[in-house]
Amino acid sequence: MKAKLKVILYFILEFILSLVFLGCLSLFLIKSTIYNPDFVKEQFKESDYYNNLYTSINNEMSNIVVQAGLDDSALENIYTNEMLSETIDEIISSIYSGKTYEVNTQEVKENLINNINNYLEINNIKITDQEALDKFVNNILKIYMDEITISDNIKYVEKIISKTRLLINIGLILCLIMIVILSLFMKKQFKDTILAIPLIVTGLILLFTYILVTSNVIIDNIFIWDVKVSELLQQVMFSILDKVKLYGVFLIILGCIDTVCVHLVNERRK
Numbered sequence: 001m002k003a004k005l006k007v008i009l010y011f012i013l014e015f016i017l018s019l020v021f022l023g024c025l026s027l028f029l030i031k032s033t034i035y036n037p038d039f040v041k042e043q044f045k046e047s048d049y050y051n052n053l054y055t056s057i058n059n060e061m062s063n064i065v066v067q068a069g070l071d072d073s074a075l076e077n078i079y080t081n082e083m084l085s086e087t088i089d090e091i092i093s094s095i096y097s098g099k100t101y102e103v104n105t106q107e108v109k110e111n112l113i114n115n116i117n118n119y120l121e122i123n124n125i126k127i128t129d130q131e132a133l134d135k136f137v138n139n140i141l142k143i144y145m146d147e148i149t150i151s152d153n154i155k156y157v158e159k160i161i162s163k164t165r166l167l168i169n170i171g172l173i174l175c176l177i178m179i180v181i182l183s184l185f186m187k188k189q190f191k192d193t194i195l196a197i198p199l200i201v202t203g204l205i206l207l208f209t210y211i212l213v214t215s216n217v218i219i220d221n222i223f224i225w226d227v228k229v230s231e232l233l234q235q236v237m238f239s240i241l242d243k244v245k246l247y248g249v250f251l252i253i254l255g256c257i258d259t260v261c262v263h264l265v266n267e268r269r270k
Contacts, residue, residue, distance in 0.1 A: 010190055017182045017194070018201040024175035025202060025247060031168050033240050035161065037096040040236075041089055047235035050085045052228035057084075057147045061140055068136050074119055078111035079144065087148060095158045103148055105141045112140055196262070199255030206248030210241055 033039050044050065058075065065074050087103060094101035116137075120127065127133055186194045219237050223230045 006190075010186070013182060013186055014194070014197045015201075017179065017186070018198040018205075020175055020178045020182065021198045021202040022205055024172065024179060025206070025251075027168055027172040027175060029240070029243060029247070031172065033243065034236070035096075035165060035168060037092050039239075040092055040096075043232060043236045043239060044085075044088060044092075046239070047228075047232045049228055049232050050081050050088070052231065053084055053088075053147060054079075054081050056226070056228060057144060060143045060147070064136065064139055064143065070116070070119060074112065074115045076115060078115060079108050083107070084148065091149070095161060098162055103145055105144060108144055109137065109141055112137060196255045196259040199251045199258065203248045203251030203253075203255060206244050206251065210245045210248060213241060 057079070061075050062072055065072060091101055091103070093099075116133070119125075183194055219234050222234055222237070224233055
């Protein structure tokens with residue numbers, strides 16, 4: 001009877017250890033992806049977000065320019081892809097560091113005003129309504145600001161990250177502590193391999209999750225806000241799923257290696 005209870009206890013603890021492993025790996029995955037500014041910046045590049053943003057801003061500004069009676073020469077070189085990428089990278093860094101960052105539009109404003117003055121001079125046009133011109137410039141700068149920061153949505157992202165980052169770190173530490181305690185306890189009580197089952201079970205769950213999501217969710221069809229944001233989100237999801245699959249395969253292989261090694265050690269002892 002005691003032997004049966006011991007076996008039942010063993011598998012219950014192995015199951016709990018598997019859940020803790022899964023929780024620990026899930027938190028690590030979150031921490032190393034969406035809570036990692038370097039990962040996020042890389043996704044912006046991989047999804048070609050900067051070029052898409054450049055085109056989107058330019059198209060919106062062109063509509064305003066046409067309505068104002070000007071041509072696209074007013075928009076020539078007022079901003080560049082490099083300016084956009086540097087600004088967004090700084091915004092991302094500020095979000096994760098908890099620092100306040102204000103988008104500097106002074107250079108864009110100066111370039112725009114210079115282009116307008118050149119256009120007016122070439123076409124021998126005199127300004128009769130300075131207030132209207134100022135309003136036009138402000139509208140152009142507002143488009144630039146709104147497109148870069150996705151309006152006020154960036155503030156909500158910043159709040160979520162700042163409030164949950166500490167919880168992610170605490171959860172990860174607690175999971176690691178539980179893994180150590182459970183492993184030492186089981187090693188002392190059962191003197192048998194303890195890591196193989198949790199590793200393999202966790203790996204199988206990750207692979208099952210990958211297959212389930214990729215089989216039932218058409219990520220390429222996900223649309224949020226606009227095309228460039230949607231493509232960015234799709235890129236992030238693909239990258240995370242690739243990591244889920246990689247971790248799953250790695251854990252299964254590691255669990256199998258652990259099982260073989262323990263078996264060989266036990267055979268030698270005999």
